[in-house]
Amino acid sequence: MIEPALASRLQFALTTIVHIIFPVMSMGLAPFLIYFTWKDIRTGKPVYEQLRRFWTKIFAVSFVVGTVTGIVLEFEFGTNFAAFSTAAGELFGGPLAVEGMMAFMLEATFLGVFVFGRERVSDALYMVSAVAVGLGTWLSAVWILIANSWMQTPRGYELVVEDGQTLISLVDPIAAYANPRFPWMFVHMQNAAVLSVALFMAGVAAYHLFRHYHWEYPVEHPEFWETTLKIAVVVLLLTAPFQVVHGDAYARHVAETQPQKFAAMEAVWETDSYVPEYIFAVPTDLDDLLNPRAKEIFGLGVPGGASWLVSGGDPTAEITGLNEFDTQPPPVAIVFWSFRIMVALGFWFVLLAFWAGYRWWRGQLLEDDLLHKSLMASSLLGILAVEVGWIVTEVGRQPWVIQGVMKTRDGVSPGLTGFEATLTLVGFGVVYLGLLSLYTYVVARIVRAGPPAVDESTADSAPNGASQQPSTPSGGNDD
Template sequence: MIDPVLASRLQFAITTIVHIIFPVMSMGLAPFLIYFTWKDIRTGEPIYEQLRRFWTKIFAISFVVGTVTGIVLEFEFGTNFAAFSTAAGELFGGPLAVEGMMAFMLEATFLGVFVFGRERVGDALYFVSSVAVGLGTWLSAVWILIANSWMQTPRGYEVVTENGQPVIHLVDPLAAYFTPRFGYMYVHMQNAAVESVALFMAGVAAYFVFRHHVWGYQTQHVEFWEVTLKIALVALLITAPLQVLHGDMYGRHVAETQPQKFAAMEAVWETEAYVPEYLVAVPTSLDQLTDPRAKELFGIGIPGGASWLASGGDPSAEIRGLETFESEAPPVAIVFWAFRGMVGLGFWFILLAFWGGYRWFTGELFEDGLLHKALMASSLLGIVAVHLGWIVTEVGRQPWVIQGVMKTSEGVSPGLTAAEATITLVGFVLVYAALLGLYVYVIARIIRNGPPGESSLRSVPDAPPSPSAPGAPGVADDD
């Protein structure tokens, strides 16, 4: 049997890793759907209705599955982390409740209009429904990240003892709900979602464009996929550089507020200056996979880069080493390698974006088979980068569930046994694997079926013939 603390952490990690795929898809698709709806209404061109209807299917399925898996996550706070919920429920539960009452209800209410109401409501109301759905999706992230950012950098609270147990009370809502971390997390997460969906759209579109233009297969709706590829590239050209630039500012903030996390990200064990930023790090022995020490790894780095990042421009700045944190240091290997992977993917996305932009500029976007293969191979890497980023965020603050206030081991449900934790862990792995497999199957089937053909798009019914028209009832033809 697995220790209840470890089993609870693994269970929450697995459910989160699966769940986050669906909010990323819905949040990332929201701006695209608003744009497609606006263009459809304004121009009346069939291509934009095809784009709206096709990607709305994927959005709706992601929303439904994300809702189901998100509810389960909230239940886990009670089943596996009851001590944490009891102590921090007043502060942590508030944002989650508001998310359900405000953001989820807004999104769910207007989603019905957006999915089924195109023929039943006017253009203005239909466009409002698209904006409301997107706004609800992004508001959900606001409240979820308010709760999480408070756990990273807690503010606006006091700890009191009630019935012999420490309880956290909210004393300053503005300080608690809008911590220094919130802005960094929100911008980084939302931009990552749009970037991930842009990569997914580009990868799927590249497959069909490659089949048609490079392999020479006759592909239905090739114009649809060409337009999709171009729109995805525009989004990627905006979001990929922004993610790296903002990540630089975010990393500096982490160094200021969670120095132990930053030290783990850079594998700095002893306090030192002129710490290099290793863009590529390769272990020279198997031991270094589980015990990485940056200065002992073989890598390509920028001298003083990590010090420059931590200080905001001083390559000689000192970085506090992990050895000074003693028992408060996070699992270094997981954080270090996850951070390397996330950063590496970030630069790869920039390369892809400018590669595609250059080929578009030279008029060879649809003929560059190597670019198409790169986009296809990268279609899911945005989701992978999001996962790696959350691993850095969550594992990097261990052993704390609330930074500096409550350790994860103290937040686990006190009555949870090893047998119960192990059985539910196994059960969740099986159920979530099946759920993810079903989701992938449905999305793959939607993509395989392709967009609706022009003949299946909505059309204005033929007007009845006028009484004077040739062939109208009761009117004889002259000839």
């Protein structure tokens, strides 16, 4: 049997890694759907109605599966980390409760109108429903990230002893919930979600266009996929460079507030200056593959790069090594390699965005088969970047569940046995992987089916919620 603390950490990691896919899809799709709805109402062009209806299907599936998998995570705070919940419940429970009562209910209430009410409500109310669904999706992220960012940089609390137990008491809500980490996490996460969906859109569109233009395979509505690809490229050009620039500044914030995590990201064990930034690194001894402690590696490094990163421009800046800290370091290899994968993907997204933008400018966006293949291969890499980014964030904080306040092993439920923790770990592994497989199957079916035929709609594009006969081939607004 796996000991309770490790099994609980693995279970929470597994459920989070699977769950995060669905919020990323829904949060990333939200601004696209608001735009598609606005253009549909404003212009009446059939392609925007198709875009709205097609991507709403994937949004709705993501919302449903995300809700199911997300509820389990909150229960795990009681089943696996009851000591943490007892100690920090006064401060940690508030944001989670508000997320459920405000953000989730807002999203869930208007989602029905948005999915089923196009022909039943006015244009104005339908537009309100689109904005409300998107706002609810992003507000959910606000409260979840407030709770998580407080665990990274706790503020606004004091430790009190009640009945012999140390508890965390909230004394300054503004300091706690507007902690230094929150704006960094929120901007980085939301931009990553939009970037990930743009990559997915571009990959799906490239798949259909590649079949149509290069294999001469008959594809219905090629104009739909052309529009999808162009919108995705525009968003990539905005989000990919911003993610790299913001990530650079974010890393310096981490170095200031969590120096041990930054040292793990760079695998710096001894305090040193002019520390190289290894872009690619392989240990000379395979036994050290999971131990980047030793810099006796074969790699491609930028001299002084890590020092430059931590200081914002000084390649001779000193970085505090992991050996200087009193606590046990986090799993350095996991943090070290995850950080490099995330950074490498970030630069690849920038290259891909400018490549696509250049081809579009030259009028060759639909003809570059290598670009199409690259977009197809990269369609899920945004999700991967989010996953490894969260690994850096969460694993890099270890051994703390609340930075500098409570260690993870002290937050585990005291009555939890190794058998119980191992059993639920295996059970959740089977269930969550099953849900992920089912979600993948459903989304793949939607993608293969392509956009809906607008002329089969009876009312979706009717102005002001009025009924409309399906006699016009375009299915759009006649006025």
